[in-house]
Amino acid sequence: xxxxxxxxxxxxxxxxxxxxxSALLLLTACGSSSNTSSGEEQNGQNKGDITLVIxxxxxxxxxxxxxxxxxxxxxxxxxxxxxVFQESYExxxxxxxxxxxxxxxxxxxxxxxxDIDKIQKxxxxxxxxxxxxxxxxxxDSVVVLGTxxxxxxxxxxxxxxxxxxxxxxxxxxxxxxxxxxDINAIYGAGLKKAERETGAKDPEYAKQFLKSIHxxxxxxxxxxxxxxxxxxxxxxxxIVTYENELRARIRQGVPYTIVIPDDTIxxxxxxxxxxxxxxxxxxxxxxxxxxxxxxxxxxxxxxAEYGFRPVNEKTAEQVKDQFEQPKGLFDIEYLGxxxxxxxxxxxxxxxxxxxLAGI
Numbered sequence: 179x180x181x182x183x184x185x186x187x188x189x190x191x192x193x194x195x196x197x198x199x200s201a202l203l204l205l206t207a208c209g210s211s212s213n214t215s216s217g218e219e220q221n222g223q224n225k226g227d228i229t230l231v232i233x234x235x236x237x238x239x240x241x242x243x244x245x246x247x248x249x250x251x252x253x254x255x256x257x258x259x260x261x262v263f264q265e266s267y268e269x270x271x272x273x274x275x276x277x278x279x280x281x282x283x284x285x286x287x288x289x290x291x292x293d294i295d296k297i298q299k300x301x302x303x304x305x306x307x308x309x310x311x312x313x314x315x316x317x318d319s320v321v322v323l324g325t326x327x328x329x330x331x332x333x334x335x336x337x338x339x340x341x342x343x344x345x346x347x348x349x350x351x352x353x354x355x356x357x358x359x360d361i362n363a364i365y366g367a368g369l370k371k372a373e374r375e376t377g378a379k380d381p382e383y384a385k386q387f388l389k390s391i392h393x394x395x396x397x398x399x400x401x402x403x404x405x406x407x408x409x410x411x412x413x414x415x416x417i418v419t420y421e422n423e424l425r426a427r428i429r430q431g432v433p434y435t436i437v438i439p440d441d442t443i444x445x446x447x448x449x450x451x452x453x454x455x456x457x458x459x460x461x462x463x464x465x466x467x468x469x470x471x472x473x474x475x476x477x478x479x480x481x482a483e484y485g486f487r488p489v490n491e492k493t494a495e496q497v498k499d500q501f502e503q504p505k506g507l508f509d510i511e512y513l514g515x516x517x518x519x520x521x522x523x524x525x526x527x528x529x530x531x532x533x534l535a536g537i
Contacts, residue, residue, distance in 0.1 A: 289355025425485025
């Protein structure tokens with residue numbers, strides 16, 4: 179009898195335990211179902227949201243700070259899709275190498291077309307990237323000279339940068355696309371000067387002209403922004419830089435005097451979808467729409483406010499009175515185009531490295 183009671187009691191205890199476990203499992207299942215429902219609801223709220231990764235040169239950062247939210251708003255209204263931007267700003271050459279090296283940018287906005295070309299040759303950008311009305315460019319500018327407020331040294335043009343005691347700043351063309359534009363401007367101004375004095379372009383004269391200015395360079399910084407930071411910290415008397423950089427800083431209350439040399443170069447800045455990455459991320463349509471937006475009238479007006487010269491003809495006409503046209507303005511074709519410039523100026527035996535070596 180006691181054995182039967184014990185067994186019965188044991189069976190009751192087992193039954194209680196099993197009942198408790200069943201209840202616990204039911205609660206857990208309900209809890210899991212609730213969490214799954216909540217997760218699905220959350221996913222439903224974020225369904226279709228995308229991220230665009232922007233790899234840009236440092237100079238465009240301030241303008242993009244206003245342009246990106248504008249595009250976000252337009253894209254949301256058009257598609258109901260929210261875009262989140264991830265942004266990286268570096269010297270143009272550094273940014274190009276990063277993208278080639280594995281930085282998954284969906285859009286590249288850089289200082290010059292040669293940096294885009296490097297990414298294209300690495301198989302990341304379609305070879306049709308410049309097949310549009312603006313040849314892939316989103317902004318223009320010119321190389322200018324920035325002096326301390328009021329121009330205390332009376333700088334009027336390139337020749338004054340050769341004067342004894344005048345301390346000059348520009349960044350390193352090995353890392354900075356902006357610096358290459360600066361060097362191109364000085365070298366081209368030398369060719370222009372030789373042409374006026376002798377009737378022909380003289381590469382040796384232009385090299386010596388560049389050499390005489392470089393002799394007064396105080397430091398070679400990594401990027402145009404770094405060079406400007408050094409200047410504003412008190413280094414140097416004159417900075418060679420983009421016109422838009424100085425106009426933007428003046429807009430922010432930093433005192434500069436801008437000197438536009440008679441002979442200077444037209445800067446052309448490109449942007450392109452990094453097709454391989456954008457396809458991988460499923461954002462190619464949005465990436466292309468963003469690049470297209472950058473040449474819209476709204477975007478070009480904003481660029482103009484930040485000191486860039488618009489590529490959009492209608493916007494350029496509207497703001498033309500804001501920008502001085504240099505008398506001897508030339509473009510990269512005056513120097514033979516980028517392929518010639520890369521070989522003649524920036525190859526291992528090119529003019530720039532001869533200047534550095536004192537040859």
